[in-house]
Amino acid sequence: MSDDEILEYRFMNLHEFVKVARQNLNRNNWDYLIGVRRARRRWRATGWRSTRSASDRGCCAMCPTSTAPVPCSARNCASRSCGAPVGSLENFEPGGGATVAAATTEFGNGMILSSVSHPGMEKTAEAAGNGFKIYQLYVRGDEEWVDDHVRRAIDLGYDAFAFTVDTDSYSRRERDIAKRHERRRVRVGDARIYQAKFNWRDIERVRRKFNIR
Numbered sequence: 001m002s003d004d005e006i007l008e009y010r011f012m013n014l015h016e017f018v019k020v021a022r023q024n025l026n027r028n029n030w031d032y033l034i035g036v037r038r039a040r041r042r043w044r045a046t047g048w049r050s051t052r053s054a055s056d057r058g059c060c061a062m063c064p065t066s067t068a069p070v071p072c073s074a075r076n077c078a079s080r081s082c083g084a085p086v087g088s089l090e091n092f093e094p095g096g097g098a099t100v101a102a103a104t105t106e107f108g109n110g111m112i113l114s115s116v117s118h119p120g121m122e123k124t125a126e127a128a129g130n131g132f133k134i135y136q137l138y139v140r141g142d143e144e145w146v147d148d149h150v151r152r153a154i155d156l157g158y159d160a161f162a163f164t165v166d167t168d169s170y171s172r173r174e175r176d177i178a179k180r181h182e183r184r185r186v187r188v189g190d191a192r193i194y195q196a197k198f199n200w201r202d203i204e205r206v207r208r209k210f211n212i213r
Helices: 003-010 014-024 027-034 037-045 096-107 121-128 143-155 174-178 191-197 200-209
Strands: 067-071 111-114 133-138 160-164
Touching (some): 096 111, 096 121, 111 121, 121 133, 133 143, 143 200, 160 200
Parallel strands (some): 111 133
């Protein structure tokens, strides 16, 4: 029996993945991953039907969060879901975003790449090929810094772009508080000031500058 066949029978549902992840991940990474309670509830409440045809299905939807989507184009997906923009994917899989991109392309889903996941937008786009992919940018720099990332994402064929401006107001993560763990924040120049002022006018400026509809 091949390694792929062994894995196919070893992991038949989400619960089996969770059990092995709990055994293998260190405490900080486990707490970060499992702490997304809203996502866990949605997974439990959602019924999935396997399909390899995308002819009658629309592309993946952006859930209402702290991100503001700027669509570049649209493609069909085999399901109505995308891989979430999880930061530091390399903590859970050595290949990081590139591995996830290759997998979601193979299975006909799509992914949202967090800008704080390795190996970065270039190598992840290469791994995704023609698969549906969205780039999520944490605003940690000024206008010029943001424009550089938008330009690169468009050139690399990302299907959509999302901005996130919540990094200076972390949610209350009870597991982190219990173990007195503080996450590192990365900023470029006066990014905190620029992020605090970021609004829908900035989105419109980006759309006009890069001719995004």
